[in-house]
Amino acid sequence: MHQQIIVNITLPVFLLICAGIAPLLVSQYHLSFGLQVFMMLALAQSWNLISGMTGYISFGQVVFFGIGAYTAAILLPLGLHWLPVIGVGTLMAILLALPLGLLTLRLRGPYFAIAMLGLNEVVRIIATLWVDLTNGGSGISLSPTLLPDLSTNYYSMLILAAVACGIIWVVHGSRFGLELRAIREDEAAAEMVGVNTTYAKFVAFVGSAAIPGAVGTVFTMYNSYINPTSAFAPDLNIQMIVMVMLGGSGTFWGPILGTVLVMGLREILWASLPALHMAILGVILLIIVLFLPNGVLSLTSPKIRIRFDLTK
Amino acid sequence: MNTVTIAKLLDPILKVEHLCRNFGGVKALDNVDLAISSGSITGLIGPNGSGKTTLFQCISGVDRGATGRVWLAGKSITGLRPHRIYRNGLARTFQLSRVFPQLTVLENLLVASTSKLNQTERALDLLRQVKLESYAQALGASLSYGQQKLIEFLRVLMSDPRLILLDEPAAGVNPTLRAVLWDMVKRLNARGVTFMIVEHNMQVIEELCSKVIVLAEGKVLIEGNFREIRNNKQVLDAYFGRAR
Ligand SMILES: Nc1ncnc2c1ncn2[C@@H]1O[C@H](COP(=O)(O)OP(=O)(O)OP(=O)(O)O)[C@@H](O)[C@H]1O
Ligand SMILES: [Mg+2]
Secondary structure, X not given: OHHHHHHXXXXXXXXXXXXXXXXXXXXXXXXXXXXXXXXXXXXXXXXXXXHXXXXXXXXXXXXXXXXXXXXXHHHHHHOOOHHHHHHHHHHHHHHHHHHHHHHHOOXXXXXXXXXXXXXXXXXXXXXXXXXXXXXXXXXXXXXXXHOOOHHHHHHHHHHHHHHHHHHHHHHHOOHHHXXXXXXXXXXXXXXXXXXXXXXXXXXXXXXHHHHHHXXXXXXXXXXXXXXXXXXXXXXXXXXXXXXXXXXXXXXXXXXXXXXXXXXXXXXXXXXXXXXXXXXXXXXXXXXXXXXXXXXXXXHOOHHHHOOOOOOO | OOHHHHHHHHOEEEEEEXXXXXXXXXXXXXXXXXXXXXXXXXEEEOOOOOOHHHHHHHHOOOOOOOXXXXXEOOEEOOOOOHHHHHHOOEEEOOOOOOOOOOOXXXXXXXXXXXXXXXXXXXXXXXXXXXXXXXHOOOEHHHOOHHHHHHHHHHHHHOOOOOEEEEEOOOOOOOHHHXXXXXXXXXXXXXXXXXXXXXXXXXXHHHHHOOEEEEEEOOEEEEEEOHHHHHOOHHHHHHHHHHHO
C-alpha cells in the first residue's frame, strides 16, 4: 500500500509541479518540446479512455482534434478571446461525438476501427472542399497578435494533459472503469452480468472526444497555421495508438510512459533520420504486438499496475 | 399468509410461451412452452443439439432473434436487453466459461454486483465459501478451467438473483469443486433461489431436481419428476438410447 501511494499519488504530484515551474527554467525550444509532449499525452490518454479501456480501437480519434483545431482557426480571427475558444472547440467535438457514438458503437471490432478511419477521411475532405469556411487545402494562417504566447499555450496544454490523466486515474479505479474493462474482455458476458454496455461505451466515447477537441484548439494557437492534412492527420492517430500500446493500454501509467519514450526517441531520431520516423514507429508497434502485448508497463511489478489493492 | 401471497408463491417465476428460434433451416427451438415454479430446481436435459443452450440464450436476452414471450415473476421480459433482465433478477452462466480473463477474480465478482455500495467484503465472503479467497487478486485467466466455471457461478450471485440458469456448470470441474458447487446450489435453493440446470449426470439430476424437462429437436418432449422421465419410452429412445 505504501509503495502504491508513492507511485500513484506522490509521483504524479511531483511531476506536475516540475512541469509547472519548467517555463521559468528552460529555453523556448524546450518549452515548445514540452508542449508537444503534453499534447501527445493528452491525446494518448483520451485514446486510452475509449480504445485502451473498452478495446474499441479507434483510427479516427484525430477527427475530434481536427474539429477543435478548425474551431479555433475560424473563431480566433473574429476577435474571440482564446479561453472561451477552447471551450467551444471542446463543445464542437462533443456535438460531433454524440451522433457518431450512437452510430459507430453498434459496430464491433474491426468495423468500428474502419468506420472511424473512414469518418476522419470524410471530414478531412469536407474541410478541403468547404473553401469559404476553411480556406480549403491552403489552410488558415493566424497572425501572432491574435494568439496567446508560448508559455500560455504551454500551460494550457499542461492542464489538458493533467485533466486527461486525471480522468483516467479516476475512471480506472471506479466502477465505471471496471465496466469498461469488462466490455474489453467479453462484451456479451459483461452485458449478461448487468453492465449497460451501450451506455458505458457511449459515455467513454464522448469523453474521449472532448479532450482532443480542446487539444486541437490549443494546437492551432501554438502552431498559428493549420490545413486539412495537419488537422485530420491519420499519422497523429497512429502515434496515439503507439504511445498507449507501447506503455500499456487501459492503464494510468502506460500512456505516460509510452508518450515519454516515443517523444524522447523522436527527438533523437528526428534530427538524424526524419524520413524514417514513421517507419520506426511502425516497427515499434510491430514489436509490441508480437512480444509485449501489454506494453512496457507489464514488465513492472503488478503492485504498481493495480491502482489500489482492494483486499487492503 | 393471506391468499394473495400464497398465490404469488405458486406463481411460476418463469413462464415461456411459444418460443421459436430458427438458425437458417434448423429449428433450434420449436414452439417451446414452459413454466418454472418459484423455489424449485428444474433439470433441463436432452441430447446434444436439442436446444438447451439456445433456450437459455433466448430467455436471458443474449439471443434476441427468437419469437414468443417470456415472463419473469409475472413481468414480461420479452425483448429486454440482457443487463435489464439480469437486473430484474434472472442470472445465467455460460456453457463454456466466460470469466473476464484480464480482470482479477475479485473484479470479476465486483463488476457483476448490482448494488452501488462497495461489495468487496461480500465478494471475498463468496470466495471464502469455495476456498478460493487466496485467488482474489489473481487474474481470471490464471485459474484452472474448473475454477473459472465456479467463479462464473459466484459472479452471478453478487446480484442476489431470484432465478439462476446454469448451463452444464459441472462440466470440466473436478469432483471436489463439483461437490462444493452442488452444495452451494442446495443452500441457495433452501433460501428460496430458483434454479434451472442443464446437466448430463443423471445422478445429480435425480438428487437435486424436483422436476425435469426433456428437450428433443427443439421441442419439449416431456416434463415430470425424475421417475416419470426415466421410465418414459420416448425419453429412453431420444436420450438414454443415444447416450448408451
Ligand atoms: N448460433 C448458432 N448458429 C447456427 N446454429 C446454431 C447456433 N446455435 C445453436 N445452433 C443450432 O441449434 C441447435 C441447438 O443447439 P444448442 O446449442 O442449443 O443445443 P444443446 O442442447 O445446448 O446441445 P449441447 O448438449 O451440445 O450443449 C443445434 O442444431 C445447433 O447446431
Ligand atoms: Mg448446450
